[in-house]
Amino acid sequence: MSQDDGQVHGQANDRPRAAFTNMETSTQADWAIIGSEFVRFAQGLPDRVLKHLALLDGDYGGFPVDRLTHSLQTATLAHKDGRDEEYVVCALLHDIGDTLGSYNHPDIAAAILKPFVSDENHWMVEKHGVFQGYYFFHHIGLNRDMRDAYRTHPWFARTAEFCAKYDGFAFDPNAETKPLSFFEPMVHKVLSRPKRSIYAAAMNR
Numbered sequence: 378m379s380q381d382d383g384q385v386h387g388q389a390n391d392r393p394r395a396a397f398t399n400m401e402t403s404t405q406a407d408w409a410i411i412g413s414e415f416v417r418f419a420q421g422l423p424d425r426v427l428k429h430l431a432l433l434d435g436d437y438g439g440f441p442v443d444r445l446t447h448s449l450q451t452a453t454l455a456h457k458d459g460r461d462e463e464y465v466v467c468a469l470l471h472d473i474g475d476t477l478g479s480y481n482h483p484d485i486a487a488a489i490l491k492p493f494v495s496d497e498n499h500w501m502v503e504k505h506g507v508f509q510g511y512y513f514f515h516h517i518g519l520n521r522d523m524r525d526a527y528r529t530h531p532w533f534a535r536t537a538e539f540c541a542k543y544d545g546f547a548f549d550p551n552a553e554t555k556p557l558s559f560f561e562p563m564v565h566k567v568l569s570r571p572k573r574s575i576y577a578a579a580m581n582r
């Protein structure tokens with residue numbers, strides 16, 4: 378991971394800047410500057426995401442393993458099971474929203490991944506919280522069958538499988554857990570190729 382994102386990816390104070398004070402008066406020349414700075418900044422996304430994921434280190438929240446270990450173990454299980462890199466990256470990042478989205482953490486991961494992954498992988502990450510609830514909601518006074526609201530959805534089985542085989546099993550302090558460095562190349566690869574974005578047409582000009 379780069380240690381100098383601010384310099385490398387366009388946040389340094391000596392970088393070129395647009396001249397407008399009101400966006401309505403911005404010009405094509407302004408946006409040429411902003412566009413080239415955006416490319417630099419966007420290239421730093423994988424490193425920013427990895428740094429944010431690392432914030433989960435040491436955060437147990439009462440669980441048997443900390444949230445980073447849980448994330449790494451989920452990804453390790455998916456990788457060992459032969460899942461492709463996009464799926465493994467989804468597994469690695471599925472709980473990255475725990476720090477900023479304490480009441481809706483799956484939405485954060487889903488939003489970060491949305492430009493880069495398939496519809497089914499996006500849906501799986503977005504809904505994993507409800508599906509994981511099958512294993513514990515009844516212990517905290519909730520309906521463990523909350524996921525049944527999606528029973529007829531085409532990606533119900535995919536998401537139930539993610540929880541049954543990977544997310545739900547990734548709480549073992551003694552299980553194999555590959556380090557974050559193992560997954561970094563996959564994160565860089567997957568988060569460098571946006572498949573969908575409202576800015577895509579402008580980026581490809």
Ligand SMILES: [Fe+2]
Nearest residue numbers: 471472505506
């Ligand atoms: Fe989760």
Ligand SMILES: [Fe+2]
Nearest residue numbers: 447471472544
């Ligand atoms: Fe999880």
